[in-house]
Structure formats: C-alpha cells, structure tokens
Amino acid sequence: MKIAIAGAGAMGCRFGSMLYESGQSVTLVDNWREHVEEIRNNGLRVIHEGGTSAFPLQATTDPATVGVADLVIIFTKAMHTKTVIVNTLPIIGPHTQVLTLQNGLGNVEAITAHVPRERVIAGVTNFGTELVAPGVIRALGSGETSMMRVDGQITEEFLLICDRLNKSGLHVKIEPDVMKIIWKKVAFNAVYNPLAALTRLKTLDIGRYEKFDRLAYGIIDEVVAVAKAENVDIDREDIYTSVQSVLTPEMSGEHLTSMLQDVLAKRETEIAFLNGAIADKAAQYGIAVPYNTLLSHLIRMLETTYSKQ
Numbered sequence: 001m002k003i004a005i006a007g008a009g010a011m012g013c014r015f016g017s018m019l020y021e022s023g024q025s026v027t028l029v030d031n032w033r034e035h036v037e038e039i040r041n042n043g044l045r046v047i048h049e050g051g052t053s054a055f056p057l058q059a060t061t062d063p064a065t066v067g068v069a070d071l072v073i074i075f076t077k078a079m080h081t082k083t084v085i086v087n088t089l090p091i092i093g094p095h096t097q098v099l100t101l102q103n104g105l106g107n108v109e110a111i112t113a114h115v116p117r118e119r120v121i122a123g124v125t126n127f128g129t130e131l132v133a134p135g136v137i138r139a140l141g142s143g144e145t146s147m148m149r150v151d152g153q154i155t156e157e158f159l160l161i162c163d164r165l166n167k168s169g170l171h172v173k174i175e176p177d178v179m180k181i182i183w184k185k186v187a188f189n190a191v192y193n194p195l196a197a198l199t200r201l202k203t204l205d206i207g208r209y210e211k212f213d214r215l216a217y218g219i220i221d222e223v224v225a226v227a228k229a230e231n232v233d234i235d236r237e238d239i240y241t242s243v244q245s246v247l248t249p250e251m252s253g254e255h256l257t258s259m260l261q262d263v264l265a266k267r268e269t270e271i272a273f274l275n276g277a278i279a280d281k282a283a284q285y286g287i288a289v290p291y292n293t294l295l296s297h298l299i300r301m302l303e304t305t306y307s308k309q
C-alpha cells in the first residue's frame with residue numbers, strides 16, 4: 001500500500017517507521033526542511049528500549065513530488081490541519097483514504113471540507129512518541145489505535161487499512177462511534193495537558209494532588225455537558241477511569257505531556273482545540289464551563305508571553 005504521512009513529526013515518524021518496517025511504501029511529508037534533510041541523508045532514527053534503529057524512509061517537503069497515495073495519514077498538530085489538508089491535495093486522488101488520529105476537536109471538519117466523508121477515517125491512538133532532534137524520535141512504549149470511517153460504514157478498503165496497520169503493530173480497534181472516542185480523548189487531554197503545562201509537573205505528580213479528583217471531575221463534567229449538547233454521549237466515570245489509568249510509572253505517568261513539552265520549547269499549543277474549543281462551543285450553547293475557560297485563558301497567556309519568560 002502506498003502511504004503518505006502529512007505532518008511527519010513525532011507521531012508521523014513513529015507510524016511511518018512501523019508501516020515501513022512491515023513492508024508498506026511510505027513517504028514522509030513535512031514542511032520542516034532540516035528534519036526532512038536529516039531523514040534523507042541519515043535515515044529516520046528511532047530510539048526504543050532495545051537501542052536505536054535507522055530507517056531509510058523517503059521524505060520530502062514538497063507534496064507535489066509524491067504522487068497519488070492509497071492512504072494519507074494527517075499527523076500535524078491540530079492548528080495546522082486546515083493548511084496541511086489543502087497542501088496535501090496533490091497526493092489525494094479519487095480513491096485515496098485519509099486518516100486522522102490527531103488530538104483535539106475540529107480535525108475531522110477541516111479534512112471533510114476537502115475530502116468526501118466516505119473517504120475519511122478518524123480516531124485516536126495512545127502510542128506515545130517524542131521528537132528528540134531533527135530526524136530522531138523516541139518511541140515511548142506500545143499502545144492501541146481506535147478508529148472508524150467518519151460515515152460509520154465498514155468497507156473492504158477500510159478493513160484493508162486496518163489490516164495494514166495491525167500488521168505494523170499499531171493494534172487497531174474498530175470503534176462504531178468515532179466522535180465518541182474523539183471526545184473521550186479530548187476530555188482526557190483537557191485534564192492533563194493544561195494542568196501539566198501550568199504546573200510543569202508529570203502526570204503522576206498531578207494525580208498525587210490531594211484534591212485531584214475534584215479538579216479532574218470539574219473539567220470532565222464540563223466536557224461531558226458540551227458533548228451532550230453536540231449529541232455525543234460520553235460517560236464521566238468512563239473518562240475518569242481512563243484519567244486514573246495512566247497514574248502509574250508504567251503507563252506514561254513519568255512522561256511530560258505534549259502541551260508541557262510545547263510550553264517548555266516556547267511553541268504554540270493545541271489549547272484552542274482542547275479546552276479552548278470546549279469553551280467556544282459552550283458559549284454557543286449557553287453552558288457555563290469555568291474550569292475549561294480559565295485553563296484555556298491561562299495557557300493562551302503563557303503562549304503569548306514567551307518572549308518575556
């Protein structure tokens with residue numbers, strides 16, 4: 001299967017290396033020139049528990065040179081989805097399937113504005129990866145990838161993609177309700193991402209706070225209320241269980257959340273697509289979401305004052 005990965009940072013490179021290793025034809029497409037050059041010259045290096053492996057993956061900054069792919073995986077941060085999908089159109093032919101496993105709200109809408117719903121697959125993944133340097137990533141343990149076609153249909157093409165991902169070790173779980181899994185992950189990230197970015201703590205230490213339950217439920221209940229207004233039925237206890245489940249060193253409790261990594265590196269975060277999106281949608285429905293509103297303001301304040309920090 002010919003696969004192009006648009007936005008080949010930490011996760012794009014992780015998925016790219018795993019798909020390549022299982023025999024797929026993979027091209028990484030990223031607008032970060034130094035990173036692409038490094039991969040072209042020295043291969044993509046993946047640091048894992050057993051050492052470092054190098055993969056001679058094709059990489060380019062120019063989507064026009066790739067040709068039409070069978071599958072395009074969008075793996076930019078959420079704030080770049082609108083741009084990347086337009087730039088990627090030369091790779092998307094009449095039969096190309098487009099998969100997003102990005103975090104946050106709005107990615108599916110940005111993609112389906114340009115690609116018919118019946119060729120868009122969405123979902124979430126809990127594989128964790130860090131970008132260490134241009135051309136170098138660190139694979140953080142294993143995980144699972146839950147996904148479904150946006151139109152809810154299970155077709156042969158969809159099952160073939162699931163099979164290719166499974167053969168690469170990406171552990172696909174087909175989930176009937178794709179918006180439900182996306183919102184559940186948004187609720188999960190809405191708890192840990194801003195709290196970690198503001199306190200600079202690891203998830204494990206956030207979970208040790210004596211009133212963590214109250215704080216987490218405060219954020220989760222607001223997300224659940226807004227999801228309900230959008231006809232997405234997610235369960236607070238189910239989300240709280242997933243929040244609790246990572247509070248061990250084995251389950252990424254020792255890792256820095258991506259928003260904390262972004263803030264430490266003085267980069268834009270995905271806050272507008274997490275707590276910020278909840279606050280915006282809540283305002284439309286007249287729902288009060290004080291926890292999410294305050295958290296999104298505080299992160300935005302951090303982001304806009306990097307030069308003074």
Ligand code: NAD
Nearest residue numbers: 007008009010011030031032075076077080102103128129
């Ligand atoms: P990242 O910042 O490491 O990679 C994003 C890449 O997109 C960068 O290399 C950047 O240069 C590239 N990019 C930006 N705009 C582009 C454009 N217009 N054209 C081409 N390339 C462009 O991010 P990441 O950590 O890989 O995360 C990607 C998505 O996956 C996010 O939504 C994130 O929340 C989600 N996610 C990340 C992890 C993780 O462990 N890193 C886990 C699960 C989900």
